[in-house]
Each structure stands twice: as C-alpha cells, then as structure tokens.
Amino acid sequence: MSVTGHTSADTPADQAAKGGKSVSIRDVAAAAGVSYQTVSRVINGNASVKEATRERVQEAIRALGFRPNAAARALANRDTRSLTVVTSNTTLYGYAATLQGVEEAARAAGFTVGISVLESEADEHVRATVNRAADSSSGLVVIAYDSAGVRALDCVPDGHPVSAAVEAPAGPLSNSLPRAWIDDAEAAAEATRYLLELGHPTVHYVALPSTTHASRRTAGWRAALEAAGAPVPEPVGAGWDAVAGYDAGRRLAQDPGVTAVLCGNDDLALGVLRAMYEAGRPVPGQVSVVGFDNAPQSAFYTPALTTVEMDFTDLGRACFALLHDVLAGTSTAAALPPVPRPRLVVRESADVHHPAPTP
CATH class of the missing domain: 3.40.50.2300 (Response regulator)
Known part of the structure; x- marks a missing residue:
C-alpha cells in the first residue's frame, strides 16, 4: 500500500498558522521527524522512547499547539x-x-x-x-x-x-x-446464460464503473456470451444510479435488436425499466431485464425484478x-472470511424470447 505525505512545500507549523488548519498527530510526527506511532507513545508516557526523541516530539507538540485526543491514545492502546x-x-x-x-x-x-x-x-x-x-x-x-x-x-x-x-x-x-x-464473475455468467437459455440471441450489459482494469462482473458476462458463440455487444453505462440506467436504457431502447439486458445493479435496472416503458417496449414482453444485488425494493418493481442476490x-x-x-494481533494477512456465493433470484422481468415474425 502506498503512503501519501504532504504535497505542500510549507512545514506543518506553517500550514497550521495559515487559516487555522487543525493540527494532527501526523503533523507532529512530520515536524519531529518520527513516526506517528512514536508521537503516540510519547503522549501516552511510554518508557521505551529515547529521551532525546521524547524531547523533540514534545517541542513539536508545543510549537504546533497540538492537543492530544482520543486518537493518539487509541493508537497506543x-x-x-x-x-x-x-x-x-x-x-x-x-x-x-x-x-x-x-x-x-x-x-x-x-x-x-x-x-x-x-x-x-x-x-x-x-x-x-x-x-x-x-x-x-x-x-x-x-x-x-x-x-x-x-x-x-x-x-x-x-x-x-x-x-x-x-x-x-x-x-x-x-x-x-x-x-x-x-466474487461475482460466475454470478454474471449465470445470469447471462439464463437469458440466453430463454432464447435471446445475445445479452446487452449496462455496466458499473470499475476500479480494476478488468471487472470480474463484466468478464463473467463476456465469458458466457463467448462460450455460447453469441455476439458480444459493447457495454453501456457510466454510473451507479437509476438516472444512469435510464440514460443507458434510452439508448438501448432505440435498437430493436436489443431483447435482453443485464444491469450492473438494481438501481440501473430501475432506470432501464422506465426507459423501456417510455419507448413502448414492454418488459418482459419485448425486452427481458435482469439486475444485480437483490436490493429490498427490487421485488416491488413493476414487473418484479429478476436479479442476482449479493449479500453485502x-x-x-x-x-x-x-x-x-x-x-x-491475530491477522492472517488477506485471509477472506466466508461470504455467501451470489445466486440468481428469478421473478417477473425476464421471459422467453419470441422473435418477431418476418414480413
């Protein structure tokens, strides 16, 4: 993990003097040239700190006008x-x-x-x-x-x-x-396979912003399409809420080839449902929509939302x-306690695809 320090050229004392900036234990540590843990030990009277270091820390405390609070005691205790x-x-x-x-x-x-x-x-x-x-x-x-x-x-x-x-x-x-x-990759793949098994030729995806270069949720959706030999549309979406879902849904609704949509969360799905309704494309009559998360309100959408349950x-x-x-002091590094596997919750918003008759 990276550690970010002060970006200003001013010293902590200079910064404290400007505009009444509150002084933190880290400001004291920077001024004294020690770690914040050492400052905490000085504040709490820990005998393991060398006298010269103690005096330097106490001088920094006086110069900055630092008031020890519960945080300093917490770091030592x-x-x-x-x-x-x-x-x-x-x-x-x-x-x-x-x-x-x-x-x-x-x-x-x-x-x-x-x-x-x-x-x-x-x-x-x-x-x-x-x-x-x-x-x-x-x-x-x-x-x-x-x-x-x-x-x-x-x-x-x-x-x-x-x-x-x-x-x-x-x-x-x-x-x-x-x-x-x-781990939602397999859950996204399962939801995608479910829509494909309903007869939809492919599944469009309204994605969440990702913090990684390769979202596991997006990867699961794509892998299921590729395994089925189905076309892989470009994901749409640029947000988290119903407004973002509505914007994405309006674009998707204009394409008559869109018959199934997987959404990155239930808020996005709500926006997509509204956009399809306004465009005269009934769900699930013409378009099937599946969400993610199983938020409590998803069971009360109209239609009730088929979604992936995530136990946050x-x-x-x-x-x-x-x-x-x-x-x-018993940590085993990045050991992960068991978290329930996501599961698909089938409700009303996805149904068998009936291709439009050819003229």
Whole structure:
C-alpha cells in the first residue's frame, strides 16, 4: 500500500498558522521527524522512547499547539474499541448494506462505529478525510467500490489497522492488505446464460464503473456470451444510479435488436425499466431485464425484478472480522472470511424470447 505525505512545500507549523488548519498527530510526527506511532507513545508516557526523541516530539507538540485526543491514545492502546468506516456513499444499496454489516458486527463485539464520507475524489480531500478518520479511531474499514474509495485505501497511513470491502480483484493481490469481496464473475455468467437459455440471441450489459482494469462482473458476462458463440455487444453505462440506467436504457431502447439486458445493479435496472416503458417496449414482453444485488425494493418493481442476490451485509461482517483480527494481533494477512456465493433470484422481468415474425 502506498503512503501519501504532504504535497505542500510549507512545514506543518506553517500550514497550521495559515487559516487555522487543525493540527494532527501526523503533523507532529512530520515536524519531529518520527513516526506517528512514536508521537503516540510519547503522549501516552511510554518508557521505551529515547529521551532525546521524547524531547523533540514534545517541542513539536508545543510549537504546533497540538492537543492530544482520543486518537493518539487509541493508537497506543489497541484495546480501544472504536472504528471508522470511510465511504463515498451511504445511500446506494451495496454501500449501505456493507455499512450495516460492519455496524452490526462491531456493535456485537462492543465497538463504536463512526462514518467518514468522501465527498470528492480529489487527492487533497481524500487524504485529509482519511487522516481525520485515522486520528479519531483505532481502526478503519474502507468501502472501496469506486475510485474515491480506492484512493482512500492508498492514503491509509502505513501500519494503521485497516480492512476493506473491494471489487473482486481481476488478478493476484498486490499486497497482504486485509480485504473482502464477493466474487461475482460466475454470478454474471449465470445470469447471462439464463437469458440466453430463454432464447435471446445475445445479452446487452449496462455496466458499473470499475476500479480494476478488468471487472470480474463484466468478464463473467463476456465469458458466457463467448462460450455460447453469441455476439458480444459493447457495454453501456457510466454510473451507479437509476438516472444512469435510464440514460443507458434510452439508448438501448432505440435498437430493436436489443431483447435482453443485464444491469450492473438494481438501481440501473430501475432506470432501464422506465426507459423501456417510455419507448413502448414492454418488459418482459419485448425486452427481458435482469439486475444485480437483490436490493429490498427490487421485488416491488413493476414487473418484479429478476436479479442476482449479493449479500453485502455479510460482506460488511467479514470486513469487521478482518479488522478485529488485525487489532487483536491475530491477522492472517488477506485471509477472506466466508461470504455467501451470489445466486440468481428469478421473478417477473425476464421471459422467453419470441422473435418477431418476418414480413
């Protein structure tokens, strides 16, 4: 994992003097030329710190006007039961359900949970948000389903306890950072095969933005088409919500050859359903639509949505289990707790394809 430091040429003291910037434990560490763990030990009176180092840290604390808070004590006393979830979204189903799973598991273990929202992908904002979160709790869980979350994960200070919920990796892990994911490649392939078995000549795909060079979900969809010898259309879509799905659906609805659509999540599917309705292309009469996630409301769409169930709540619990192992000193690197395999939930939005009669 990479570590990102200050990008300004100013010293921490100069930055603190400008505009009242709050001083963090990392500012003290940078000014004293030591690690933030050493600053934490000084604050907590740890006798293992050399006297000269202690004096240098204390001078930096005085010069910067730093006020030790619970974070410094937490970093030195790992039995402090608090964590912060860093995420760019708290409303989309996958994010919210993952957060729910983290909170449920943490509460059962006696931990308090805070939330720190990434409101921008800008490096400066992400770095500042992660630093504040790291200062306020003894552990972090990063929901890294998007580029902002991936950047946040890269900004976590080296050595700080962390785990992450991530998109299924496209290849071998690059480091031993504890992370959990749901492998959705086979689920996407299963949903695609299901539509092909209904007689559709191919399956179009409304994709989610990906944090990897080769999305596992997209790979599963493509592999199923190729194995069946079916045409592989170019994926469409550039977002996460129903608006993005509606925009993609309007484009797809203009092509009479589109008879089956797999969507990257249920919000996208909702937008596609609306676009098809407005275009006079009934679902599932002319077009079959399948979603992903099995969000609670998907059973109440009209028609009820056939979708792939993803247990994000259990994924959140797995993330907490990984972090808890790190805090307890029993971590086994990137070991992944069991997460239920995705499954196809068949409802009303997909049906047998009946080719239009030739004139």
